[in-house]
Amino acid sequence: MRNEILLIDDEKDIRFAVHEILKENNFFVREADTVEKALSEIKKKLPDLVILDVLLDEKNRDGIDILKFIKSIDADVPVIMISGHANMKLLL
Amino acid sequence: MIKKILSSNLLLYISTFLSIIFGIFTLYTFSGTSFIQLNENNIQVLLIINISIICVLLFLIIRKLIVFFYKSKVISGLSTNLNFIKYFIFVTAVPSIFVAVFSLMLFNLGIEKWFDKKVNDVVNNSVEVARNYLEENQSSIKGEILAMANDLNRNFNLYSENKQIFQNYFDQQSRFRKIEESYLINKDGLLLFSTSFSNKNNFIAPLKTFIDMAQNGQTILISDANKNQTNALVKLSSSENIFLYTIRYVDPETVNFLKNTGEASTFYYKLKSNSLGLQITFAAVYIVIVSSLILLSSMYAINIANKISRPIIKLIFAAKEVSVGNLEVKLKYEEEDDDFKKLYQTFNIMTQEIQAQKNKIALSERYQAWEMVAKKLAHEIKNPLTPITLSLERIKDRYSKQINVDKADFENYLNIISRQVEDIGKLANEFSDFARMPNPIKKSNNLKKLIEDSISLYKLSEKKVIFNLVYSSTQDVFKFDLNQISRVLINIIKNSLESIYEKQELDKNLQGKINILIENNNDFIYIIIEDNGVGFKTTPKDLIVPLTTTKQRGSGLGLSIVSKILHEHGGDLNFIEKSNGAKIKLSIKIN
Numbered sequence: 265m266r267n268e269i270l271l272i273d274d275e276k277d278i279r280f281a282v283h284e285i286l287k288e289n290n291f292f293v294r295e296a297d298t299v300e301k302a303l304s305e306i307k308k309k310l311p312d313l314v315i316l317d318v319l320l321d322e323k324n325r326d327g328i329d330i331l332k333f334i335k336s337i338d339a340d341v342p343v344i345m346i347s348g349h350a351n352m353k354l355l356l
Numbered sequence: 357m358i359k360k361i362l363s364s365n366l367l368l369y370i371s372t373f374l375s376i377i378f379g380i381f382t383l384y385t386f387s388g389t390s391f392i393q394l395n396e397n398n399i400q401v402l403l404i405i406n407i408s409i410i411c412v413l414l415f416l417i418i419r420k421l422i423v424f425f426y427k428s429k430v431i432s433g434l435s436t437n438l439n440f441i442k443y444f445i446f447v448t449a450v451p452s453i454f455v456a457v458f459s460l461m462l463f464n465l466g467i468e469k470w471f472d473k474k475v476n477d478v479v480n481n482s483v484e485v486a487r488n489y490l491e492e493n494q495s496s497i498k499g500e501i502l503a504m505a506n507d508l509n510r511n512f513n514l515y516s517e518n519k520q521i522f523q524n525y526f527d528q529q530s531r532f533r534k535i536e537e538s539y540l541i542n543k544d545g546l547l548l549f550s551t552s553f554s555n556k557n558n559f560i561a562p563l564k565t566f567i568d569m570a571q572n573g574q575t576i577l578i579s580d581a582n583k584n585q586t587n588a589l590v591k592l593s594s595s596e597n598i599f600l601y602t603i604r605y606v607d608p609e610t611v612n613f614l615k616n617t618g619e620a621s622t623f624y625y626k627l628k629s630n631s632l633g634l635q636i637t638f639a640a641v642y643i644v645i646v647s648s649l650i651l652l653s654s655m656y657a658i659n660i661a662n663k664i665s666r667p668i669i670k671l672i673f674a675a676k677e678v679s680v681g682n683l684e685v686k687l688k689y690e691e692e693d694d695d696f697k698k699l700y701q702t703f704n705i706m707t708q709e710i711q712a713q714k715n716k717i718a719l720s721e722r723y724q725a726w727e728m729v730a731k732k733l734a735h736e737i738k739n740p741l742t743p744i745t746l747s748l749e750r751i752k753d754r755y756s757k758q759i760n761v762d763k764a765d766f767e768n769y770l771n772i773i774s775r776q777v778e779d780i781g782k783l784a785n786e787f788s789d790f791a792r793m794p795n796p797i798k799k800s801n802n803l804k805k806l807i808e809d810s811i812s813l814y815k816l817s818e819k820k821v822i823f824n825l826v827y828s829s830t831q832d833v834f835k836f837d838l839n840q841i842s843r844v845l846i847n848i849i850k851n852s853l854e855s856i857y858e859k860q861e862l863d864k865n866l867q868g869k870i871n872i873l874i875e876n877n878n879d880f881i882y883i884i885i886e887d888n889g890v891g892f893k894t895t896p897k898d899l900i901v902p903l904t905t906t907k908q909r910g911s912g913l914g915l916s917i918v919s920k921i922l923h924e925h926g927g928d929l930n931f932i933e934k935s936n937g938a939k940i941k942l943s944i945k946i947n
Contacts, residue, residue, distance in 0.1 A: 277740075
């Protein structure tokens with residue numbers, strides 16, 4: 265069963281809440297709070313699903329860069345992007 | 357009262373008038389053509405009057421100048437006026453002074469002519485002629501009386517022998533010698549005999565002194581200019597005690613001529629002896645008249661300069677006001693020229709335009725600032741909401757099963773938190789809506805239909821409120837953003853409904869009413885919405901400032917959004933005063 269999820273969010277509280285829910289539903293969860301850590305986690309092992317916060321509190325890079333990196337390795341890995349701000353421009 | 361008279365121009369006009377009248381009068385008097393005589397006394401009086409008037413004028417003008425210069429120091433911007441006056445005074449005074457100096461020189465030349473040799477000779481000669489005439493006249497009388505006395509002596513026997521023949525002879529002698537009255541008197545002056553045509557009643561005896569002198573053999577001539585007659589007295593040699601006394605009348609014109617010649621020459625010599633004084637008097641009169649004219653012209657120069665520069669000064673002050681930011685300043689057209697009228701109108705339009713632009717910029721800057729704030733607020737509120745909501749859900753799922761004591765309370769508390777969080781979320785969404793409101797997309801839409809649709813929704817759900825729509829606009833299809841204007845209408849109607857509900861809580865029987873009137877002119881469509889709710893509880897203008905609300909659960913963004921949308925449609929949001937309820941006038945620019 266493919267059940268390994270990589271959870272990328274800079275907000276600790278969100279990571280905690282989402283992690284708890286996923287764990288209760290028998291998923292194996294890895295966490296990353298920065299772009300750097302996220303990239304290294306992906307390089308370590310490609311997860312079965314990525315939950316990705318678009319806006320990471322960093323100056324130059326954000327979730328979109330991580331998305332591009334994942335798609336460059338394997339375009340079939342599903343990515344769920346979450347954002348506190350409904351910004352259509354960013355999605356397109 | 358005195359101050360009022362001084363400050364008014366009345367005194368100036370009066371003294372101007374008087375100085376001109378007296379100046380002309382003085383000149384006439386000097387040239388001898390006036391109705392009063394040219395003599396020292398009159399000229400002195402005239403001079404004193406003239407100088408007094410000049411003093412009054414001088415006082416008025418100096419006072420005016422001091423006030424004016426003082427003012428121009430205190431109020432800047434009058435320097436133009438000052439320059440005007442300097443020019444005017446220069447232009448009027450300098451030529452006048454030149455003319456005055458040259459005229460004075462000519463005057464002096466004229467006076468000197470009076471006393472040169474030729475005129476002197478003429479005066480002397482005329483006096484000489486008069487004297488000669490007088491002497492000749494007297495010697496002829498003397499000759500006549502002596503001849504007559506001689507004839508009488510020769511025939512004096514007739515006097516005692518035949519009175520009638522003597523009378524004829526006496527009359528004949530008198531007539532022949534052109535002597536008007538002839539008398540015979542004794543040494544006491546008693547009348548003895550007279551010609552038949554003499555007026556005996558008017559007879560006055562000569563003085564005793566004269567009779568005594570005649571007694572000694574002298575021929576006495578008595579000239580009486582006042583009576584226009586020359587009397588002669590001589591003793592008759594034929595008798596001891598009888599004198600011939602004759603009166604010859606002189607031609608009155610001749611007498612007058614003699615009298616005038618005498619007086620004129622006396623006056624001439626008097627003037628001549630005082631010719632320096634005359635010259636000074638003359639110069640004084642002249643200077644007084646000329647200086648009064650110069651003062652007058654300066655005075656009027658000041659008035660004219662004031663009149664010319666007044667509109668410019670007005671403009672300077674208005675421009676100064678504008679430069680310190682007072683765009684409310686308006687130039688009022690009073691009595692200026694047409695050019696100034698146009699200039700003022702242009703100026704007023706300019707300031708109005710600047711004011712309008714300034715308002716527009718200020719408003720859009722304010723919107724921008726509020727958008728920033730709203731965006732930031734939305735972001736900061738939304739961020740913690742996600743973990744809160746997630747955690748809440750987790751607590752509900754995981755722990756409600758394990759709670760056995762006071763389970764209802766536990767769930768109640770969770771619901772309260774959940775509801776409040778939901779409200780916060782809505783608020784945050786409203787903020788981000790306001791912040792992210794797109795530019796309007798204007799397309800041809802039907803306003804009438806939009807309003808009818810909006811109302812019909814409410815008509816179904818709101819049974820306790822009557823909607824009344826009057827559509828009297830001549831235009832219903834024009835370009836506007838359908839979604840945004842719809843939002844405006846819903847927002848306003850919602851406000852009205854909420855305000856009516858609030859009032860109905862106090863008065864259950866209140867019949868809510870919302871009147872909507874649509875009108876238009878060439879440029880705007882107006883939507884006037886009126887309700888009978890609680891009305892505005894604050895100054896209505898404050899309500900378009902974001903985050904201002906009088907509602908318990910309002911975000912304070914509703915009317916800001918309405919105002920912003922209307923402004924982006926070239927229109928405006930106005931609050932109309934109303935005692936019972938609220939009245940709002942919306943405007944939307946047509947195209």
